[in-house]
Amino acid sequence: MNISYRSWSELVKTFTAMIVLLVGCSAFADSSESNVIRLYTEDFPPYSMTVDGSSSADSAENITGFMAEIVKELFSRAEIDYTMELVPWARAYENTLTQPNHGVFTTVRTEEREQQFSWITPLLKSSWVFVAKADANITLSNLSQASQYRIGGYYEDAIAKHLEGQGLRIDYVPNDVLNMRKLVRGRIDLWPVVQAKGIWMANSEGLEVEEVYTIMFTEMGLAMNKESDPELIHRLNIEMQSLKDDGTLLRIIRSYLGDEYELLDTAEI
Secondary structure, X not given: XXXXXXXXXXXXXXXXXXXXXXXHHHHHHHHHHHOOEEEEEOOEOOOEXXXXXXXXXXXXXXXXXXXXXXXXXXXXXXXXXXXXXXXXXXXXXXXXXXXXXXXXXXXXXXXXXXXXXXXEEEEEEEEEEEXXXXXXXXXXXXXXXXXXXXXXXXXXXXXXXXXXXXXXXXXXXXXXXXXXXXXXXXXXXXXXXXXXHHHHHHHHHOOOEEEEEEEEEEEEEEEEEOOOOHHHHHHHHHHHHHHHHOOHHHHXXXXXXXXXXXXXXXXXX
């Protein structure tokens, strides 16, 4: 087979152009992917949960809950591309802690975590409470009195870590659903939980429980990896404030918790 010099030269040029095009497309794809924010949340009803009731989800369409809806609206207004997954809390937390442009919600803003993340807050101000079975007849006037009871908790949870830091012994499990079940079965006496979450979960199961002590008030938000783009963090915080100012934040929360719900004032935290 004879190939002229001209034909060979044109073939080389064509092949080179194809290589350049492929490399360019690959670089563009990598660049586009790097600009997409990867968000994680956990099974934390009514804040975040799967549409079908399963324990995980790999897309925003399969995740619901009022915090998930707030975050979706936030990113829509900011015109920022994102993905959203519902995974175990420890995995969500670790991924965000170690990888730029990753975020996790709903994250309690504690002193320990303050310098570990960049923050979009407040998504919500809430309270931590001890919940007990309604017939347990437990009364607490201070936190130290809880030491005489069996207390549940789950790994990497801010409430459990706070209580442990106060000298209380915690019986850890992988997720909070197990704590509710252990409470019902009498394997723990006190379930430390975010107030709205505890009521929602108990009502969903038809359980009779009561709040016996308010541990503390908290601020909850979207925690972003510390190396994330500062301009992106700024944009999201601006849009977060607009959600609050125009009433969208309260409207979304009330669609899950009822019209009687009121946002806590900053002075109450």
